[in-house]
Amino acid sequence: EDQVTQSPEALRLQEGESSSLNCSYTVSGLRGLFWYRQDPGKGPEFLFTLYSAGEEKEKERLKATLTKKESFLHITAPKPEDSATYLCAVQGGGSEKLVFGKGTKLTVNP
Amino acid sequence: GAGVSQSPSNKVTEKGKDVELRCDPISGHTALYWYRQRLGQGLEFLIYFQGNSAPDKSGLPSDRFSAERTGESVSTLTIQRTQQEDSAVYLCASSLRAGGVVEQFFGPGTRLTVL
Numbered sequence: 001e002d003q004v005t006q007s008p009e010a011l012r013l014q015e016g017e018s019s020s021l022n023c024s025y026t027v028s029g030l031r032g033l034f035w036y037r038q039d040p041g042k043g044p045e046f047l048f049t050l051y052s053a054g055e056e057k058e059k060e061r062l063k064a065t066l067t068k069k070e071s072f073l074h075i076t077a078p079k080p081e082d083s084a085t086y087l088c089a090v091q092g093g094g095s096e097k098l099v100f101g102k103g104t105k106l107t108v109n110p
Numbered sequence: 111g112a113g114v115s116q117s118p119s120n121k122v123t124e125k126g127k128d129v130e131l132r133c134d135p136i137s138g139h140t141a142l143y144w145y146r147q148r149l150g151q152g153l154e155f156l157i158y159f160q161g162n163s164a165p166d167k168s169g170l171p172s173d174r175f176s177a178e179r180t181g182e183s184v185s186t187l188t189i190q191r192t193q194q195e196d197s198a199v200y201l202c203a204s205s206l207r208a209g210g211v212v213e214q215f216f217g218p219g220t221r222l223t224v225l
Binding site: 004031032034036041042043044045046049051087089091096097098099100101102103 | 141143151152154155209213214218
């Protein structure tokens with residue numbers, strides 16, 4: 001059974017304090033790993049798709065990386081508007097569904 | 111362009127009543143998915159539609175749950191004889207196609223509360 005574990009559950013940072021969120025996964029035949037951002041009361045917003053180990057993608061202050069067992073979402077010099085819950089999901093071989101972790105709630109204080 | 115829309119945004123019902131939740135996917139998206147998000151839990155897959163193919167119902171938690179989709183447009187998720195454990199946010203997503211790795215785009219969700 002495909003599984004995704006995210007850590008930490010919650011993270012508080014000061015504005016400008018860089019950090020990383022972790023997503024560990026077990027999946028049969030990884031087809032893709034996805035990062036989403038979810039604001040309170042809203043649906044998840046797509047950020048990145050990673051396909052294979054060694055791949056990296058960047059968007060503004062966010063950079064996602066992928067190994068064979070885990071993915072990291074690096075946040076460089078975060079701002080208060082980066083506060084949200086970040087969700088990680090995997091798509092396994094032969095499946096169209098995404099399997100999600102519980103998310104990391106990030107709070108960035110000014 | 112317009113994103114995925116869902117209605118109602120909030121639904122409060124009494125235990126034992128039936129409810130219908132609606133999803134309008136992004137125009138041109140052929141695949142549609144329903145997920146459930148319980149408080150403090152990750153999103154759980156419920157059902158997936160792709161064109162005229164038979165839907166993947168493997169995530170439906172019981173026979174009280176059913177869903178329909180008309181062609182490549184609107185979908186409705188029906189929960190019969192609701193129970194308190196059905197309280198959750200129900201999220202709909204659509205993607206441009208199925209097969210391969212494609213991004214799923216989510217609607218704002220319907221928050222269901224069963225009293």
